[in-house]
Amino acid sequence: MVDSRTESFKFLGHEFKPGGWIxxxxxAIKKFEERVREITRRNQxxxxxxxxxxxxxxxxxxxxxYFGRSDAKKIFTRxxxxxxxxxxxxxxxxxxxxxxxxxxxxxxGWKGNELPRLRMTAWRSSREAHVNFDLPNxxxxxxxxxxxxxxxxxxxxxxx
Numbered sequence: 001m002v003d004s005r006t007e008s009f010k011f012l013g014h015e016f017k018p019g020g021w022i023x024x025x026x027x028a029i030k031k032f033e034e035r036v037r038e039i040t041r042r043n044q045x046x047x048x049x050x051x052x053x054x055x056x057x058x059x060x061x062x063x064x065x066y067f068g069r070s071d072a073k074k075i076f077t078r079x080x081x082x083x084x085x086x087x088x089x090x091x092x093x094x095x096x097x098x099x100x101x102x103x104x105x106x107x108x109g110w111k112g113n114e115l116p117r118l119r120m121t122a123w124r125s126s127r128e129a130h131v132n133f134d135l136p137n138x139x140x141x142x143x144x145x146x147x148x149x150x151x152x153x154x155x156x157x158x159x160x
Contacts, residue, residue, distance in 0.1 A: 014070055022070040029075070032063055036079075040086040042121070045094045048087055049143040056083070057146040064151035076148035087145070088135050089126035096120055104134045 002009045008017040013028040024032075039055050060083070064076065095101055098120065110133070118125040125131060141147075 013067070023072055024067045024070060024075065028067070032079070035059060036083060036086065040083075040090050042089060042093055042123075044090065045096070046090070048091045048094065051090065052087070052140075052143055052145050056087075057144065060146045060148060061151065064146070064148045065155075068148075068151050068155040073149070073152055076152045080148050083148075084137065084140055084145070085126050087140065088131055089123060091135060092120045092125055092131065101131070101134055105130070108134060 004016055005018055008015055010016070010025045010027075013025055015023050015025045017023065036056070036059070039051070039059065068076075092101070098118065101120070118128055118130070
């Protein structure tokens with residue numbers, strides 16, 4: 001028997017904490033990370049839009065709707081940013097050469113001579129300011145990426 005007012009317990013992937021807080025359990029979060037890593041592997045060269053629509057969105061939508069009723073706004077915000085960074089990495093890897101990154105930059109209105117030198121296959125490159133300029137958050141909305149924080153806000157309209 002567990003006294004939920006003084007100690008936490010886990011049930012069906014949720015962790016019930018004292019004070020009425022409910023969050024995804026650490027095991028559920030680890031499984032989510034593993035699955036997203038599996039979907040957004042580094043060694044694939046694939047159309048990111050198709051990857052998002054066919055594989056990633058159904059998983060994110062399901063996980064977000066299951067855990068969205070809990071108090072997970074911070075977790076959802078953090079994983080939204082992490083997923084976008086993983087997709088930036090996949091897109092860089094698919095482009096293979098920096099020429100395509102520069103072409104995208106010129107399409108977005110960049111004028112200048114100096115071009116960033118970065119490794120297209122490195123994880124750290126997906127965090128560069130140049131890459132964030134070329135693949136902004138609005139680009140992910142345009143290709144139809146499902147956002148965990150949007151799911152949370154739909155399920156909790158009063159928290160906004």
